[in-house]
Amino acid sequence: MVVTDTRELTVQGRFGNAVEEFRERGWWQDGSAGALLDRWAAERPDRRFVSDGTTELDYATLRGRAYRLGATLRAAGVGTGDRVAVQLPNWAEFAVSYLAIARIGAVMVPIMTVYRETEVAHVLRNSGAVAAVTTGEFRGFDHAAMFRSLRAGAPELATLVIARAPAQDGELAFDDACAGTEVPELGPQPDPDAPHLIVYTSGTESTAKGCVHTWNTLDFSGRGLARDVFHTTPDDVVFMPSPVAHATGLVVGLLVPLAVGAQTHLLDVWEPHEGLRRIAEYRCTATATATPFVRMALDAAKGEHPDVSSMRFWLCAGAPIPEALAREFGGVFTGGRLVPLYGASEVMAATCCHLEDSLERMSSSDGTPALDGVHIKIIGPDGDEAAPGEEGEICYRGPGAILGYWREPERSAAVIDGEGWHHMGDLGRADADGYVRVTGRLKDIIIRGGTNISAGEVEGHLAAHPSVAAVAVVAYPDERMGERAAAVVVPAAGAAPTLEELTAFLRTERRIAPHKLPERLVVVDALPMTATGKVQKFRLRELARQEG
Template identity: 30%
Template structure:
């Protein structure tokens, strides 16, 4: 365990409204946003977000929820700052969600206003739950009852809003991925990011935080913590943000070469797409100094391929929506070929973060023992929106957050994650974690992608099954894949069978939807653990 600040630390912290105002006063001409052919300075961002805030206050009250359905854009970034200045809470909705999922979030969040990307108007028109006021952020109106962004802010003053916003006030309400059941609205405050930034700055970790004026890329979906949350962190550091509407490996390589990016964050699925792009072999990655990855498990062979091609320092980051992203990191010096076992580690607790492992009976576990990972940090969420029972189940009174992840700490304090506790397979009384098996299979030359699930088995309760996406042009042999895995992990962890599929189902953050893969095998069973 690493001692540090608790989630209830009293360290003072600024709000994002004050941060942007300070940047505008000190570096008003500095570029804040680059989107398509538009450039926004910090002075312009401060002014437009003031107008957004004042317009919001004319139609809603501090504390109200304001929804955004759309892809990444400069207007989306300005909106989150305007919402912050108005003392309201932004509910960014992942644009890839199905209509029913969007309806659920709008209804559950009680959003008073919906800001809409024009590309998503067909989705919005099909919704059964819509706030009374819908604001289309760009383009000509496609629905007469809606209003344009220009009309919405037309009479709003560019002066700073007169209301007082506190750092501990809620700012973001991000709905968790919902790999099982309905998603919950994780509520995060200004201080969850700004207070923690102070702790990281004090530690002087250059590889963890960008420097003022540094160029950064926003390509992850805005409805994810790696989207809206990352955008706010870039602005906190007074970075120059290049905004891509969505992840595109070709456009990303262009941005790296043209803007000479020093650091980049991608989820493992995006890294895989980048390395598979036809240009990846010839692209100029020489400006990259740091590459961060996280949000889902990464197979070690994919990690090694990325390190070899990008040629920069790699950082593993482990965290979740409920912790505003990373709270554990594997720093560059631990991406060491001579200590290859560490490449499978999530890393060590970041400054100001505490970790512990609890068993199924609530007992604290020691090094080498696997149980549920618990985290205490300044970035832990305030709670789940309108779900007091779920909040009490996840957050202890003294600030410990139950992550739902299974893991263990070794003697040196490195955290090794096994998988989501709910995804664990129990076969013959042995615990098997799918991510470990997937990592063992991934390096097989005939395997492009893989997911591992538990299926009913009359003898063992559950049996391990691999669902494989074949490599281009390959015709994999199931027996050979099982034998490959057996050389790398214990026999009881190896798949008993292998099925093939064209593409794995994933949620917008890149996590495999094992629930969808399991469903056909468990149909008719009352329990999903045999």
């Protein structure tokens, strides 16, 4: 497959003859988010679907609010295939927005609340969003004001919906957009093979790429995780402190419970003591987070005695699970299992361990192919499949892969080969039994608390500082977050900049997300280079580590 134009982002162009197999095997079931919502609203209307500590919505109420919001968006000019950006915390309004947008056949573009003007402007321009749903001030930052200022550079953005904050003239208040008692008729369910979701993900490039999922590619992962990994039942309550605007939070926090008619509880600001309290209060049974969240929760539990016995399953991504951590987890979350998963926004779930796997497997691998239908292979430097135990690039093929990157045919073609394999850009080894261990990455990224930071992007911003002659951004290890970012700077003539000066510049002048700010500064006379002129980042990582 070679994607040459956005119009070629079709299931036939991406998957070819495999589409028939996906349907025959039941991996694609050609349903819709709206059809699932209709089913549960009819079968269990009073069953709570989403709560967030402030708002609780049962399936029937959720359906009414979502469909009225969908009708409001349609009346405002949002049509089938139009993109709608959503930057909201982990609130019930996010679930309402997602189901409203999905029901009218529009495409949701989730944006994490940590993103600021630079990242949001790129997403709006690249996606061509015609509408956005956001809030006012959250954690000291006014999101509505940011969107208002960005509209001048995003002429297609005609509609702005404001949740839990006052709307100005020409804007829609979220509650007003959902108001009423009637459930409008919205016509046929949307095409399950059309673009359904565009998740923007950071990689090695300076700008985020838009991962285009259909309902079928997304549902494959959500339904499969619910069935084969979480073993979710209608009695489960998924706890979701990870951002639902991120791939993990969206799939596990919304699609897994929606697949079986279960519940979800959302936490908008992760704080481990509050997290334990919510798990106990809402009797949460399963979750998925970056591995550092687990360490923080276990540390918080040492001084408390919350009843977290309901939590039976905690899926971890972004860092290995030490055996000692898994054993400690089982002692606090009595009978619970800590399970590793490896995935990405492009494929959602690639590999994971399963409940029948031993503790040794859980701590020594990232599992086998996560779901029936997923194929994983390791490609060596020569382009051939690597032998067991040999390191190479991890590649994915299966029904959960994206169609490609939105409006980025060159980037799509660079990672999806002619046989349909998606080259993940990560390094790993597979043993003789097919268990994969992620060993590193080809991509130049820092994974801070499970969130990717593009080193190249931050370097580009730092290079604009007048006191910086040259710069490289690298990861250094951190027990709490897994990794943090360090800036290695060659100063321009004059005094070297301080870390505070650089982060203030990034925050106020370049307006990038706060989680991307370097947390360590190393000043050097020159960056070490290879004979071909490439920065030797392995040496800089060691320097950054030693600075601690």
